[in-house]
Amino acid sequence: MTEDSLTRARPGKRRWTWTWNPASEREAGDAIVSNFAFHGFPNKVCKRSIATSYSFWLGTISLFLFLILTLSGVVLMFLYVPSVERAYGSVKDLEYAVSFGRFLRASHRIAAHLMVITVFLHMVRVFLTGAYKNGVHARQNRPLNWWIGLAMLLVTLLLSFTGYLLPWDQLAFWAVTVGTNIANAVPVVGEAVRFVLLGGHEINQNTLIRFYVLHCVFLPMALTGLMAWHLWRVRKDGGLAAHDQVAREERAAPAPPVKSKTYVLLGIAAGRTADVETSVVDTERHLVPAVPGLVRRLFVVALLTFAATSALAVWVGAPLEAAANPQVTPNPAKAPWYFLWLQELVTVTTVRIGGWTINGALVGGVIVPGLLLLLACVVPWLDRSGAEATGAWFHRARRRANAVFLLVCIALVVLTVVGTFLRGPYWNFYWPWEEWPAHPGRY
Secondary structure: OOHHHHHHHOOOOHHHHOOOOOOOHHHHHHHHHHOHHHOOOOOEEEOOOOOHHHHOOHHHHHHHHHHHHHHHHHHHHHHOOOOOOOHHHHHHHHHHOOOOHHHHHHHHHHHHHHHHHHHHHHHHHHHHOOOOOOOOOOOOOHHHHHHHHHHHHHHHHHHHHHHHOOOOEHHHHHHHHHHHHHHOOOOOOHHHHHHHHHOOOOOOHHHHHHHHHHHHHHHHHHHHHHHHHHHHHHHHOOOOOHHHHHHHHHHHOOOOOEOOOOEEOOEEOOOOOOOEOOOOOOOHHHEEEHHHHHHHHHHHHHHHHHHHHHHHHHHOOOOOOOEOOOOOOOOOOOOOHHHHHHHHHHHHHOEEEOOEEEOHHHHHHHHHHHHHHHHHHHHHHHOOOOHHHOOOOOOHHHHHHHHHHHHHHHHHHHHHHHHHHOEOHHHOEOOOOOOOOOOOOOO
């Protein structure tokens, strides 16, 4: 059917809406080809893949949060001045002088924090379902996509970290000071890395402009490229790993013998002398058209993501402390919340034995995180479970791997909570009901 005949077959309002609301599977397939917005979608998707209980749509939520960050960030670029003399004033104008400026800034900040959380949870979901392993489909390379996901997590953290300094208040200045001091503990290259990040030996105008350019140009471009590559790999690998489970179940399902005749040398034998077992994989019944099945769900997820971000922006807002002052050190000085587990780990691994001191910045700030990242990179080859574990939540063949992974995740969360709520002046431990000293002093 030609495009003209398709147009004639859909008179009136249907002419403009049929691609979004197809009336048949034929129209759903035509919508993928005819509508430019749907070119990136497959013709059909696995019903189990788009079920909320499987993926919780964490990857999609991360994508929409990135879109919110991009759109709000572009507007903020017109109102922000990356200068140590004017940065704080421009942010203060957003809070008190620009119409809807407070909401805009809070939305950007909340979306950044939520994206760190959802990207991390997405990685947790991929691990617990064994989706970093190849399944039953040919030419898969899920370990590569797992690496791409790890790179996206690191870039997301850097994107949030570089944006943390831009308000140029006390919270931002000293959080970045703590974060870059941890980087300084890396053997051999640590001091050089810190120098390149700061543009010198201290946080000043060079640091602000470097963080601004990284935050607004290079890191968003890198994350956009990684996201596009990640989504393309998902398509190349046959969709989410849940589809592998469906295909495997279909192959394992018993099929009745096919009634057939047996031919012998002199003709047709009487009756059946052999049973012919079929092994046809019928996954078609588990598929639904991407339009509207997938598109409607994407719209709902996008709407809920925007609504949640907006509600938190109104309810929580974005903090703004006094202008940055290198001469006044807050007590305690804390890294951004997503690096507080590192700061707490540095404290835990700093051990004094007599006159000897184990360098916690090296052990907790470099060695332990480096080992965790290395293990995350090689886990697809350490995992010896079979293809039946790919795409299955908490498969019994992966009990030990899942238990170890969850213990590590719980430890990181506990360290973050301790660093956020239970550390007071001089980094001493305080329970929530204990009062801090009246005059904590400075470091």
